[in-house]
Amino acid sequence: MVSTLTSLHLITACSGALVFCFWLYTRRGWRPNLPPGVCGLQGFLNLPSVDGKIWLQILELNRQHGDLASASLLGTHVILIGSAKIAEDLIEKRSVNYSDRPRSVMCGELSGWGKIMLLSNYNDWFRAHRKLFAQEIGSNSTVAKFHRMIEFETRRSLRCILDDPARLQAHVRKNFTSIILRISHGYVTQEGDDPLVELAHTANSQLSMASAPGLYYVDIIPFLKYIPSWLPGAGFKRRAKEYAAVLHDLVEIPHNYVKSQLAAGTALPSFSSRILGKQDLTEELEDNLKWAAATMYQGGADTANSVGYAFYLAMTLHPRVMKKAQEELDSVVGVRRLPTFADRPSLPYLDALVTELLRWHTPAPITMRSTRVDDEYNGYFIPAGSYIFVNIWAMLRDERTYTNPLEFRPERFLGDNPEPHPGSVCFGFGRRRCPGYFIGHSSLWLMCAQALAAFDISKCVENGVEITPEFNLVGEILAHQAPFKCSIKPRSSQAEALVRQEFSLSE
Numbered sequence: 086m087v088s089t090l091t092s093l094h095l096i097t098a099c100s101g102a103l104v105f106c107f108w109l110y111t112r113r114g115w116r117p118n119l120p121p122g123v124c125g126l127q128g129f130l131n132l133p134s135v136d137g138k139i140w141l142q143i144l145e146l147n148r149q150h151g152d153l154a155s156a157s158l159l160g161t162h163v164i165l166i167g168s169a170k171i172a173e174d175l176i177e178k179r180s181v182n183y184s185d186r187p188r189s190v191m192c193g194e195l196s197g198w199g200k201i202m203l204l205s206n207y208n209d210w211f212r213a214h215r216k217l218f219a220q221e222i223g224s225n226s227t228v229a230k231f232h233r234m235i236e237f238e239t240r241r242s243l244r245c246i247l248d249d250p251a252r253l254q255a256h257v258r259k260n261f262t263s264i265i266l267r268i269s270h271g272y273v274t275q276e277g278d279d280p281l282v283e284l285a286h287t288a289n290s291q292l293s294m295a296s297a298p299g300l301y302y303v304d305i306i307p308f309l310k311y312i313p314s315w316l317p318g319a320g321f322k323r324r325a326k327e328y329a330a331v332l333h334d335l336v337e338i339p340h341n342y343v344k345s346q347l348a349a350g351t352a353l354p355s356f357s358s359r360i361l362g363k364q365d366l367t368e369e370l371e372d373n374l375k376w377a378a379a380t381m382y383q384g385g386a387d388t389a390n391s392v393g394y395a396f397y398l399a400m401t402l403h404p405r406v407m408k409k410a411q412e413e414l415d416s417v418v419g420v421r422r423l424p425t426f427a428d429r430p431s432l433p434y435l436d437a438l439v440t441e442l443l444r445w446h447t448p449a450p451i452t453m454r455s456t457r458v459d460d461e462y463n464g465y466f467i468p469a470g471s472y473i474f475v476n477i478w479a480m481l482r483d484e485r486t487y488t489n490p491l492e493f494r495p496e497r498f499l500g501d502n503p504e505p506h507p508g509s510v511c512f513g514f515g516r517r518r519c520p521g522y523f524i525g526h527s528s529l530w531l532m533c534a535q536a537l538a539a540f541d542i543s544k545c546v547e548n549g550v551e552i553t554p555e556f557n558l559v560g561e562i563l564a565h566q567a568p569f570k571c572s573i574k575p576r577s578s579q580a581e582a583l584v585r586q587e588f589s590l591s592e
C-alpha cells in the first residue's frame with residue numbers, strides 16, 4: 086500500500102514550511118519515547134535504497150535499530166516490526182486495537198476500494214464479510230467440497246502448460262483464478278484469454294497504484310479530495326473515477342452473471358448462488374455478498390498464482406528436491422494415475438516441500454496496519470494512528486528461526502526437531518489473517534503434486550548454454566518472481582497420457 090518509504094518522504098519534503106517547524110521541534114529535543122529509528126527529514130533522506138524493494142529497506146532499518154523500529158516525519162509515525170515474536174505480541178494478542186488498515190484517501194475513499202475486505206477498516210461491514218468467508222472456505226472441511234473441482238481445473242491447466250510451456254506464467258495465473266471464480270461465482274473461464282481473468286488483473290494493478298500513499302498528494306492532505314475535478318491539478322480525481330469504474334465492473338459483472346444464470350436455471354453451485362438462493366435474502370445481505378464475492382475473486386487472483394509460479398523456479402534451481410519428491414510420489418501413488426487430495430496424508434516430503442515454498446517465496450512480503458489507540462510495548466510509545474509495517478519476508482528469512490534461510494530445504498520441516506511452520510506468518514496475523522488460507526494452501530498443494538508427478542522441470546539450454554534463473558522477488562504489497570525461463574517436459578509418455586486423459590467433474 087506504500088510504494089516505498091522514500092516516496093512518503095518525497096511528498097512531505099514538498100511542504101517545506103511544515104518540515105521546518107518539525108525540524109525546530111526535534112532540535113528542541115522534543116520527542117516521545119518512540120522505538121529507535123530515523124526521525125526528521127535528515128533520517129528519511131538517508132534511508133537505504135535497496136532496488137526499490139521495500140522489505141529490504143525495512144529489514145535494513147530493523148537491523149540498525151532493532152526488531153521494533155520507527156520512522157517519523159511531521160507527526161506521521163511509521164512503526165516497523167521485524168520479528169515474529171513482536172508481531173505476535175502486538176498484532177495477534179492486541180488484535181482489537183491493531184486491525185485497522187492505514188487511511189487511504191485515493192484508494193479507499195475516492196476509488197471506492199474501501200468496501201473490499203483487504204482495505205476495509207475493522208468494523209461491522211468487515212466482520213460480516215469475514216463471517217461469509219469463514220462459512221464458505223474457512224476450514225478444511227468446507228474446502229473439501231471443492232476438491233474434485235480443483236482436481237479438474239488443475240488437470241486442465243497442466244494440459245495447457247504441456248502444450249505451451251513458454252507461457253507458463255500466464256497459465257499459472259489464469260488457472261488459479263479459474264479455481265477461485267468457480268468458488269466465488271460458479272463462473273467457468275473460457276479457453277484462451279478470459280475477460281474476467283483480465284479484469285481481475287487490471288483491477289489488482291490499479292489497486293496497487295492507487296494505494297501507494299507516496300504517489301498522491303491527497304493521501305497526505307486529505308481535504309484536497311473536495312476540490313472540483315475540472316481544476317488543473319485535479320488529475321487524481323479523474324484517475325480515481327477510472328479506478329472506480331473498473332472496480333464497479335469487478336463487483337457487478339460477475340454478480341449479474343450469477344443472477345442471470347440463476348434466472349435461467351443454469352447456475353453452477355457457488356458462494357454467490359447459494360446465498361442468492363436463500364429464502365430470507367435481504368438487500369443488505371445481497372450487498373454484503375456482492376462485495377465479499379468480489380473480494381474473494383480479487384484476493385485469490387494474485388497470491389496463489391504468485392506461489393504457483395515460484396514453484397517452477399524452485400524446482401528448476403533444486404533438482405535434488407524435485408527428484409526426492411518424485412521418488413516419494415512414485416512409491417506411494419505409483420505411475421498409473423495422478424495424485425489426488427486423498428494421497429496427501431501419505432506424502433510427507435511433498436507436504437514439507439510446499440511448506441518450504443511458502444517460506445522461501447512470499448507473495449505478500451509485508452502487511453500494513455494502523456493503530457487505533459496509543460499503546461506501549463517494552464517501554465516504547467506507539468502513537469494512535471501510526472502506520473505499522475510488518476515485515477513478513479524478513480521473518481521467514483530470520484537466521485534466529487531458520488538455519489541457512491536462503492537454502493531451499495524441505496527437510497527442515499521433517500524429523501524430530503522441525504523448524505517453525507511458516508504458516509503462522511506467511512498468511513498474516515490475528516483478525517486479518519488471510520481468509521483464503523485453506524483454499525490457497527490446498528490448491529497449491531495439488532498443483533505441486535500433479536506437476537511433480539507429470540513433469541520434469543529443469544534449466545533450459547539455449548544455443549548450448551544452460552540458463553540458470555535467479556530468485557528475484559519484485560513488486561510491492563503483492564510480489565512475484567520476475568519472469569524466468571525453464572524447461573518443462575513430461576516425465577514419460579505415460580505421464581503425458583495421464584495429463585491428457587478425459588476427466589469428468591461428476592464422480
Ligand code: HEM
Nearest residue numbers: 202203384385388389449452511512513514517519521525
Ligand atoms: C498461498 C496463497 C496466499 C498467501 C500466501 C496469502 C497471504 C495473505 C496475507 C499475508 C494477507 C494479509 C493478512 C494480514 O494483513 O495480516 C492476506 C490477506 C488476504 N487474503 Fe490471502 N493469501 C493467499 C491466498 C489467498 C486466496 C486464495 C484468497 C481468496 C480466496 C485470499 C484472500 C485474501 C483476502 C480477502 C485478504 C484480506 C484479509 C483482510 O484484510 O482481513 N488469499 N493474504
Ligand SMILES: *[C@@H]1O[C@H](CO)[C@@H](O)[C@H](O)[C@H]1NC(C)=O
Nearest residue numbers: 178179180181182457458459
Ligand atoms: C485496546 O485499547 C483500549 C483503550 O486504550 C484498552 O483499554 C485495551 O486494553 C486495549 N486492548 C488490548 C487487547 O490491548
Ligand SMILES: *[C@@H]1O[C@H](CO)[C@@H](O)[C@H](O)[C@H]1NC(C)=O
Nearest residue numbers: 224225226429430436523527
Ligand atoms: C488441514 O488439512 C491439512 C492436510 O491434510 C493438515 O495438514 C492441516 O493440519 C489441517 N488443518 C486443520 C486446521 O485441520
Ligand SMILES: CC(=O)N[C@H]1CO[C@H](CO)[C@@H](O)[C@@H]1O
Nearest residue numbers: 241245255256259263276277
Ligand atoms: C482451467 C483453465 O482455466 N485453464 C486455462 C489455463 O490457462 C490457459 C492460458 O492462459 C488457458 O488457455 C486455459 O484455458
